[in-house]
Amino acid sequence: HPSAGVLASPSAVREWIEDSGLWNTLLWRAGSRTQHHAHQLIVVLLTRSAMAPCDLVGAFASLGALSPSRVPSPSRLAMQGALLAAVPALSAEIVLDLFGELCGVFGFAHLSEEGIDLLARMTQRALGTGYDPIGLGSDGMGLARSLAVSHFLRFLQWGHQQVEPPDQLLEFARRVLVHTLLPHPVLAPLLPAVAAEALALAATPAAGTSAPCM
Numbered sequence: 001h002p003s004a005g006v007l008a009s010p011s012a013v014r015e016w017i018e019d020s021g022l023w024n025t026l027l028w029r030a031g032s033r034t035q036h037h038a039h040q041l042i043v044v045l046l047t048r049s050a051m052a053p054c055d056l057v058g059a060f061a062s063l064g065a066l067s068p069s070r071v072p073s074p075s076r077l078a079m080q081g082a083l084l085a086a087v088p089a090l091s092a093e094i095v096l097d098l099f100g101e102l103c104g105v106f107g108f109a110h111l112s113e114e115g116i117d118l119l120a121r122m123t124q125r126a127l128g129t130g131y132d133p134i135g136l137g138s139d140g141m142g143l144a145r146s147l148a149v150s151h152f153l154r155f156l157q158w159g160h161q162q163v164e165p166p167d168q169l170l171e172f173a174r175r176v177l178v179h180t181l182l183p184h185p186v187l188a189p190l191l192p193a194v195a196a197e198a199l200a201l202a203a204t205p206a207a208g209t210s211a212p213c214m
Contacts, residue, residue, distance in 0.1 A: 010050040017051070023059050027071060027079050038082035043089045046098070053094060057101035066105060067115055080118050087122060088129035095126050099147050108158045113172050116152070120176045123148040127186045134189055143193045152177045153194070157201040 017023065026038045045051040057066070064071040065079045087095060099122060106115045126147060133145035143150055152173050159170040181187065182194065 010048075013045070013050040014055060017059075023065075024063055026082075027063055027065050027075055029075075038079065039085035042082060042086040046086070046090060046094050053097040053101045057098065057105055061105045066102070066118065067110070067112055084118075084121055084125050087125045092131055095122075095131055095147075096145060099123075099126075103151055108155050111155060111169070111173075113169065116169070116173050116176055119148040119151060120180055123181060124184070127184050132186055134186075142190050143197060146187065146190060146194075149177065149181050149187065149190070149194065150197075152181075153197055153201060157204070 042056065046053065046056065060066050060079065060083070065076050069076065087098075090098070099119070102119060102122070106112075106119075123146075131147075133147070134142040155173055156170060156177075159165050159173075182191065187194075
């Protein structure tokens with residue numbers, strides 16, 4: 001255990017985490033008890049600004065904890081579960097930042113079913129614990145703050161305009177969007193905006209192979 005003096009600043013905390021290989025240790029020992037401690041650590045680091053969402057997501061991605069990799073699936077999914085378990089304790093602003101960083105790591109071209117599932121479950125967890133994309137402001141940007149809803153709409157647009165569309169993955173994302181996310185009562189006021197956005201995207205060429213989710 002490091003002394004309090006050693007971890008007297010956020011930068012010192014980040015340096016200690018990197019030098020100690022903490023995330024790697026937690027990842028390869030993932031289990032119910034480890035996951036519990038990992039999610040508590042994530043909450044403390046993010047809410048006390050000891051680690052920015054970009055640093056946390058970057059660390060997880062570099063270890064192979066966010067998508068299919070050499071890390072065994074149970075360990076990978078346990079660490080993803082720890083990340084999801086932290087969501088209810090995070091502010092709306094941190095949730096938005098965290099989600100944006102995850103989108104950046106995946107990109108449309110590298111999005112897998114596991115990634116789609118993670119983004120969808122994070123959105124569900126946020127919506128189920130008080131996150132309201134409309135209530136965050138009266139600026140008409142509710143859809144842009146709708147996490148996986150907005151991101152999946154743009155992913156579907158991108159995918160259908162590829163020379164070889166990833167049909168199976170697109171269908172999986174469509175099912176998750178339509179049957180899992182959109183029925184949530186918090187999103188009901190956004191349904192007209194979702195329909196309008198879908199029509200607009202269908203008529204607009206996709207720009208590049210990835211896009212910001214917000």
